[in-house]
Amino acid sequence: MGPRPEEVLITAIAGMLEGLGHIAVGASSPIPGAAALLARERSAGTTRVSILGSERNNFFTDGGKELFDCAGQGRIDAFFLSGAQIDGAANVNLVSIGDPDRPKARFPGSFGSGYLYFVVPRVILFRLEHTPRTLVERVDFISAPGFSEDGVYRPGGPHKLITDRCLFDVDRDRRRFRLESVHPGHTLDEIVEQTGFDFDIPPGGVPETPVPDDDTLEVIRTRVAGQIAEIYPDFAARVFATPTH
């Protein structure tokens, strides 16, 4: 069987994590979690993965604050953020639509985004619903800003934005997204139409997001699938048809 869309995403994200020492993954993030585990599988024992909500992949012993302290210390190289809205300046909104005091829609809240986005060097933005409703010109509430004024302590920030349609790179100097690749089965026109913010398109054309080779697929479907099933049994069963462990 050829690669499933989730496997393309997992492979693309794992490529962003190559050679990193410590990758942390938040709750409810099966694709980023699988990508981190794939990166670990390929690292020959040099990559750590902390998955919140996993008993087996949670190294922390100093309470809820430790993830944040650890990130602040520079000991976490990559993390994932999503957003109800993400805008063209890489701002993330996890709070509400409309006036926050009487919102049209209210989401759970900012979690640790207002901190981790500032201190983790590679924050990978991840949003499976790529529409003008989610990728907007300007978010209604900034849980965490994409970029900061000069002088603001900001060792971290956005590294890539990956959706169900494509992958964007981040131009930190111009503070904009630049289309990097289009996932198999999707088109540039579709992406322009479905993106609410303005972004750069490289003049030489945009490649297709690479699909995993057979070796990678094998690792994803065996070792990664087995581990991810511990944390996200429904996801693993649906995508990899793993038996219950």
Added chain:
Amino acid sequence: MGPRPEEVLITAIAGMLEGLGHIAVGASSPIPGAAALLARERSAGTTRVSILGSERNNFFTDGGKELFDCAGQGRIDAFFLSGAQIDGAANVNLVSIGDPDRPKARFPGSFGSGYLYFVVPRVILFRLEHTPRTLVERVDFISAPGFSEDGVYRPGGPHKLITDRCLFDVDRDRRRFRLESVHPGHTLDEIVEQTGFDFDIPPGGVPETPVPDDDTLEVIRTRVAGQIAEIYPDFAARVFATPTH
């Protein structure tokens, strides 16, 4: 056998601790430790005692900082401080004599005094060597000041000063010591002569420090002695002739 000098001190100090919820005792303080344990014996189960260096009487589970955090929270009602020098303004010196950069004498250091003296409501100053060398007009180094300027956060401070010769009360308004009682076998003249700082003597005369009654002596020599022997075996053997536990 009548009361020993140590037992007079233990009883006098225990009197200062009556009804308190939580008494903490630093390292190397057998007489304050015994006094705290006596206060606990008399409290019908309402007094806690934390003795640093004791496995059995140490409640803390959050590392070296917890004693200080706990005191800052207002959860420690009494603590003991000593000093290489103590002066008439209740300043405490645990650091050095002479120029601190090239001292004539160097002591271990301030430990937690520069903090605990500010936040523990009843800090009991305790110095067994009562001479003009130790009770001085002005300390050479202020590890912790006796009193603070208005506006400085200071819920705590000196409560009493007890020595091998006498007991001083603290006049917080006038920021001076006032002789409260003279220990059996000592005289007012001797105390004036042996004290390097000026202090108040109540006009009506100074009573003798009360000696423990038989019931108190019995508690000290049995239950308190047994507990203190765990922490200070040499002290217990010397003062109470306790067998090794």
Added chain:
Amino acid sequence: MLATVVPVEDLAARIPDGATVALPPDYGYCALGAVHALIRRGARRLRLLGVPAIGFQGDMLIGAGCVETVETAAMTLSEYGLCPRFTAAVKAGTITVVDSTCPAIHAALQAAEKAIPFIPLRGLIGSDILARREDWKVIDNPFAPGDPVVLLPALCPDVALFHAPMADRFGNVWVGVRREQMLMAHAAASTFVTVERIVDGNLMDDERTKAGTIPGLYVTALAEAERGAWPMGIPGGYEPDQAHLARYAELARTEEGFAAWLEATVMTRPAAAE
């Protein structure tokens, strides 16, 4: 010193109306039995504090009308979706939400634990979280001018309320690696804990259990409540009651459904554990 041990209903009765109550997230140890007792006693104007997020227990308290404000990094039922009573209350404007972020809540509780008036925190600058917090300040770093730093005032809850696997008769409560519960207990003026069981002996006597134990010094009162986290689970103990939680998430979508759930699950029982 022996602990104060009371029935769950009495524990809830000691939490006054208007109190700021610190609560753990769903993946922590939630004292649902005591929360249900709070609802039964008709608690009002509670100020919930998520440490750092709140789930089912907060939604239940909000639905039952016990809550005036919520300060939290998130309100979520995780795989069961948004908190329906929370969402309805926010839209109706019947509760006030004070949006925060996880490390800010931890740091501000640490400030309370350390009895320091405020604590700095990185991040936040440029966010609407900060823009909407009049109680937070930005100063120029006194050690490195030109470096703006956010200061958070210490967050001192009136009450910490949580569940734990065990306690001893001295009030020592074992929480293992759930040290955010220890932070809550240090920071709060009063700490109320329900436990699966009160064990013989002293948890402080074994260096291994001691390392994960909150000293009785910080515990105001205890209640024994077997399965006291139900319908939540406790890590290493029992699993969450998935069927009940799914039913809650479904029923709580409407006021009527929530009322029916409340009547059937909370109001007619003296305590969830019985």
Added chain:
Amino acid sequence: MLATVVPVEDLAARIPDGATVALPPDYGYCALGAVHALIRRGARRLRLLGVPAIGFQGDMLIGAGCVETVETAAMTLSEYGLCPRFTAAVKAGTITVVDSTCPAIHAALQAAEKAIPFIPLRGLIGSDILARREDWKVIDNPFAPGDPVVLLPALCPDVALFHAPMADRFGNVWVGVRREQMLMAHAAASTFVTVERIVDGNLMDDERTKAGTIPGLYVTALAEAERGAWPMGIPGGYEPDQAHLARYAELARTEEGFAAWLEATVMTRPAAAE
């Protein structure tokens, strides 16, 4: 991820001259075997940091000429009296002492742990500790003007060095309630640990041992060193070697006595544990 496990001598070789080295007090877990190896390798210009006080190990390093500065709340041999080589060095002006107080050291390490640039602390105002600290600042509380508050900059040691009862092959180190060692490991850039033994299995797998364990994430390298605290003891393990400590305190009163102790105890052995 597997830990880096090296011999004690190699561990000491990884601590460079001029490093700021955080050390526990005598009642903690002291890595005396590694300290002796540091002396053997001729370490120079070390900047010791007591967490919060230092005893025998600091006096030995000072006597052996390895130390340039000591920042600590105290230097003491407890029942064996003052630290003789420390006292001599202070009087001779050959080391610099930066006097601190216990909670300031803990708080400044917590600032490093939290990656915040500074942390406030109560107390201190009016003391000569504060008066002599040019690196500390007093500001007016931004939340309550008229309230002076001391700010301490974060204290980020280059190295934390301590001993522990056990570690596993993943570098997880069990310290039980000695959480100041965990704080040191979080705050320091590199953490070197000697352990009585490296155990099979994973200390994180049992919730009870996990609660007292420093994750391998923070541990730069480990050395197995049975009786690696000698002549100090470890709580719950073996007692301090009282006879040896008394002899040290006696001999170290003079430079010649210290040199004789050093030659007999440290210089002629490859490692104290062997």
